[in-house]
Amino acid sequence: MFTTIEFYDNKCMREPTTEQLRSLYRLCHLLTNVMFHPIHIVRLDERTLNLFILAGQIE
Numbered sequence: 056m057f058t059t060i061e062f063y064d065n066k067c068m069r070e071p072t073t074e075q076l077r078s079l080y081r082l083c084h085l086l087t088n089v090m091f092h093p094i095h096i097v098r099l100d101e102r103t104l105n106l107f108i109l110a111g112q113i114e
Contacts, residue, residue, distance in 0.1 A: 069101065069104065070099075071099055075106050078106070093111070094109070097109075
């Protein structure tokens, strides 16, 4: 399940699961070291709890 952490303005922010972090690491490695695409944004969607990666040569 997701855990929460406190940050500067007293709002709670969710953290990705261990499985999501492992997948994120593999995808980031594939995108940058194998496919040579820059990564522009990585974020956790608070509504769906999905990790979002925006990557590629054309933004």
